[in-house]
Amino acid sequence: DARVTQTPRHKVTEMGQEVTMRCQPILGHNTVFWYRQTMMQGLELLAYFRNRAPLDDSGMPKDRFSAEMPDATLATLKIQPSEPRDSAVYFCASGLQVLASGANVLTFGAGSRLTVL
Amino acid sequence: SQQGEEDPQALSIQEGENATMNCSYKTSINNLQWYRQNSGRGLVHLILIRSNEREKHSGRLRVTLDTSKKSSSLLITASRAADTASYFCATDDSGGSNYKLTFGKGTLLTVNP
Numbered sequence: 096d097a098r099v100t101q102t103p104r105h106k107v108t109e110m111g112q113e114v115t116m117r118c119q120p121i122l123g124h125n126t127v128f129w130y131r132q133t134m135m136q137g138l139e140l141l142a143y144f145r146n147r148a149p150l151d152d153s154g155m156p157k158d159r160f161s162a163e164m165p166d167a168t169l170a171t172l173k174i175q176p177s178e179p180r181d182s183a184v185y186f187c188a189s190g191l192q193v194l195a196s197g198a199n200v201l202t203f204g205a206g207s208r209l210t211v212l
Numbered sequence: 213s214q215q216g217e218e219d220p221q222a223l224s225i226q227e228g229e230n231a232t233m234n235c236s237y238k239t240s241i242n243n244l245q246w247y248r249q250n251s252g253r254g255l256v257h258l259i260l261i262r263s264n265e266r267e268k269h270s271g272r273l274r275v276t277l278d279t280s281k282k283s284s285s286l287l288i289t290a291s292r293a294a295d296t297a298s299y300f301c302a303t304d305d306s307g308g309s310n311y312k313l314t315f316g317k318g319t320l321l322t323v324n325p
Contacts, residue, residue, distance in 0.1 A: 151312045186254055200257045200260060
């Protein structure tokens with residue numbers, strides 16, 4: 096089965112350090128999403144790409160977060176500088192969106208668990 | 213911001229019973245999906261229902277959609293201990309053209325053997 100691959104699976108870092116999370120979407124999928132999951136907030140949408148173009152990053156703190164898709168096989172989420180409140184599980188998901196209907200079934204990666212001390 | 217909201221937050225039942233979870237959302241949608249998440253894992257797609265559909269079945273799953281009430285329900289029949297997981301609804305916003313998918317906070321289902 097095709098998978099979405101995320102690295103690292105776990106990351107512990109100190110406040111102020113830069114964190115980069117990587118995602119390899121499924122080949123042929125035209126959309127990539129980044130979500131953050133916490134107990135308090137649930138699943139928050141951070142960024143959304145279609146055909147590598149950013150469509151929505153309204154849920155992302157712009158001062159410290161950035162998301163890019165340098166090519167079709169790689170999506171990155173960067174936090175600089177990191178803060179303790181960024182501690183969460185970050186999920187990448189990809190899907191093949193049917194533009195006529197908007198239908199877009201997502202396949203999720205296993206997530207990157209980030210702890211900022 | 214989250215579009216969908218699941219109810220109840222938590223549900224505990226015995227094996228063999230049926231489980232019903234509800235989702236309410238705020239804006240018009242094109243499609244509504246249900247996903248499942250086992251502890252420590254990513255979400256897995258269960259079923260998609262389009263805005264012009266009222267009911268859909270897949271195995272032991274039955275999903276209904278009422279666009280006039282902006283709500284959906286997921287019914288799992290003859291539950292098993294392996295159905296223990298969190299269940300999320302996801303909606304796209306038909307108001308814009310980018311179809312971004314947002315999730316609710318989920319219902320934690322516990323099926324006791």
